[in-house]
Amino acid sequence: MKALVLYYSKEGGNTEKIAKRLAEGTGADIERIETVLDYNAETVDEQGKKEVDEKFMPPIKQLTKNVKDYDVIMLGTPTWWYSMAPAIRTFLNSVSVEEKIVVLFQTHAGRPGNAIGDMRALCKGAVLADENIIEFDLNTNELVTDINEIDAWIKKIKDDILWN
Ligand SMILES: Cc1cc2nc3c(=O)[nH]c(=O)nc-3n(C[C@H](O)[C@H](O)[C@H](O)COP(=O)(O)O)c2cc1C
Structure with a gap:
């Protein structure tokens, strides 16, 4: 089974840590999903809320990996306003994951909302497996979820x- 970890993570933070551990632990390839335009740290909360509320899909950079070449896609997002980060909405609307095994994971800071459920709805025709919701501390960005649970996953x- 050929596997690829894809993730969005603002400024290489929490979701990236999990994505890298997952790729290292499974031997999967890994690539980060990035928006063409960066968010401004001072306005990201407000702009993020507007984008999530409007289901806005910000343009994302072309990936170097081709999703078509993989059997398993592991896709991670931080929680943005109780849902997925807008870049992940763009990704799932522009690339087909039909007939692939998709493992969804989400990081959050205490209020996970329904990011995984919202992502699931956009994974048409995929076989969804082993999803995971992982908590980080809002202020320190330290992992709250037990690392042993993550390694077991x-x-x-x-x-x-x-x-493998
Ligand atoms: C725009 C924005 C909205 C957020 N909304 C939520 C939320 O609704 N619930 C929550 O628990 N955390 C929320 N967070 C916190 C992040 O989900 C959390 O810190 C996550 O682990 C960050 O991952 P990252 O460092 O990979 O970007 C939000 C963060 C941002 C920037």
């Missing part, structure tokens, strides 16, 4: 899906 993906 990674091992389960390896054993059950990737067989």
